[in-house]
Amino acid sequence: MEFEHRISVLGSTGSIGTQTLEIAREYKGISIEAMSAHSNIDLLEKQAREFTPKLVCVTDEEKAKDLKIKLADTDIKVVAGKDGLDEAATADGAKTVVTAVVGISGLEPTIEAIKAKKNIALANKETLVTGGHIVMNLAKENGVSILPVDSEHSAIFQSLQGCRDRKEIKNILLTASGGPFFGKKRGEVENITPAAALNHPNWNMGAKVTIDSSTLVNKGLEVIEAKWLFGTENIKVLVHRQSVVHSMVEFTDNSVIAQMGAPDMRLPIQYALTYPNRLPMKNNELDLLKYGALTFEEPDTDTFFALRLAFEALRNGGIKPTVFNSADEAAVDLFLKGKISYLEISEAVARAMSTVKNIENPTVSDIFETDRLSREIVYGLKGRA
Ligand code: NDP
Numbered sequence: 001m002e003f004e005h006r007i008s009v010l011g012s013t014g015s016i017g018t019q020t021l022e023i024a025r026e027y028k029g030i031s032i033e034a035m036s037a038h039s040n041i042d043l044l045e046k047q048a049r050e051f052t053p054k055l056v057c058v059t060d061e062e063k064a065k066d067l068k069i070k071l072a073d074t075d076i077k078v079v080a081g082k083d084g085l086d087e088a089a090t091a092d093g094a095k096t097v098v099t100a101v102v103g104i105s106g107l108e109p110t111i112e113a114i115k116a117k118k119n120i121a122l123a124n125k126e127t128l129v130t131g132g133h134i135v136m137n138l139a140k141e142n143g144v145s146i147l148p149v150d151s152e153h154s155a156i157f158q159s160l161q162g163c164r165d166r167k168e169i170k171n172i173l174l175t176a177s178g179g180p181f182f183g184k185k186r187g188e189v190e191n192i193t194p195a196a197a198l199n200h201p202n203w204n205m206g207a208k209v210t211i212d213s214s215t216l217v218n219k220g221l222e223v224i225e226a227k228w229l230f231g232t233e234n235i236k237v238l239v240h241r242q243s244v245v246h247s248m249v250e251f252t253d254n255s256v257i258a259q260m261g262a263p264d265m266r267l268p269i270q271y272a273l274t275y276p277n278r279l280p281m282k283n284n285e286l287d288l289l290k291y292g293a294l295t296f297e298e299p300d301t302d303t304f305f306a307l308r309l310a311f312e313a314l315r316n317g318g319i320k321p322t323v324f325n326s327a328d329e330a331a332v333d334l335f336l337k338g339k340i341s342y343l344e345i346s347e348a349v350a351r352a353m354s355t356v357k358n359i360e361n362p363t364v365s366d367i368f369e370t371d372r373l374s375r376e377i378v379y380g381l382k383g384r385a
């Protein structure tokens, strides 16, 4: 099939970013208008030379200067910092922006991309967790699509392809691998090290999302992401150790539609880029016989109590999901630096959530003010790292 699509990739050096570029390498019709990294300029230089975008952004301003020198023999424009990221998000020519930066830094460039009438292939779940009410309305106003890249949300989106009325959704059944510590009780996870938590059984992801998967914070973020994407709070989490059923939708007649596939992020990334079409993909066949059985279990929200906090944030709405996310970003940073223990990640999130007062319908500046405040509370627990 002839296929042409011009895209920009924010966070091209990360796990999702590099897999997006793998797809672009496979399908020459996908071309890259702009790309960004935070500080990994060696990889960004290689990517820029291979994909020849018009513009690259390095959010670390010092590193941007170095990349400018490295790319001096090319026509590629190098921009820097937050403004540079907005420039990459709105670069002329791109029809879709893949948002694959990590953390709340995804919110503002996504808003700018939508205002510039770009479709969003959304990997950065923090965008919807913190600013879902703003982003979804803005997308509607500007007539652009938000296409999920997160595997669970892609599965739900695919399961909804035959659904003409969202009122027919009874429940979203969000699957979770359970992470590397599934089955362990509180006493057994107390002394978990960063190295152990960084070792995910089924998926190879960036550091923050890997830690978040092990604490079920990631699943909590995904519950809130699903609310904004699919317009319902009827969401249940099922632990599914094999990561084959990527999520399901239960309809009012109790029919359940699921999407299955090998645990390979290239599939949801590619679907977001080619929707409504499907293109062939190499090396990702699902061999169900290899699995034999697929299992579903309740999550343990006593040990992994961050998931309970996420449902609390979902129900309270307003600024609480931002507190949940930002406190976790700071707590994961402290955990990776060896400053707090594993259980203290979720305890820090709980502390921040009970300390920060809610704000209904927060503005972007409320969100960033709360982000700062939530981080301060968490760093205040152990001293800034
Ligand atoms: P990675 O940590 O692998 O990559 C993050 C990317 O963002 C890198 O390009 C990094 O640049 C850049 N970056 C880091 N810090 C900043 C910053 N402060 N400002 C701007 N850019 C920054 O993350 P992942 O690819 O794993 O995840 C990206 C997003 O996708 C997250 O929101 C995650 O939740 C979501 N997601 C990831 C999945 C996965 O399988 N990995 C699955 C589903 C969703 P540099 O390399 O220079 O540091």
Ligand code: MG
Pocket (backbone or CB within 6 Å): 150, 151, 152, 222
């Ligand atoms: Mg996911």
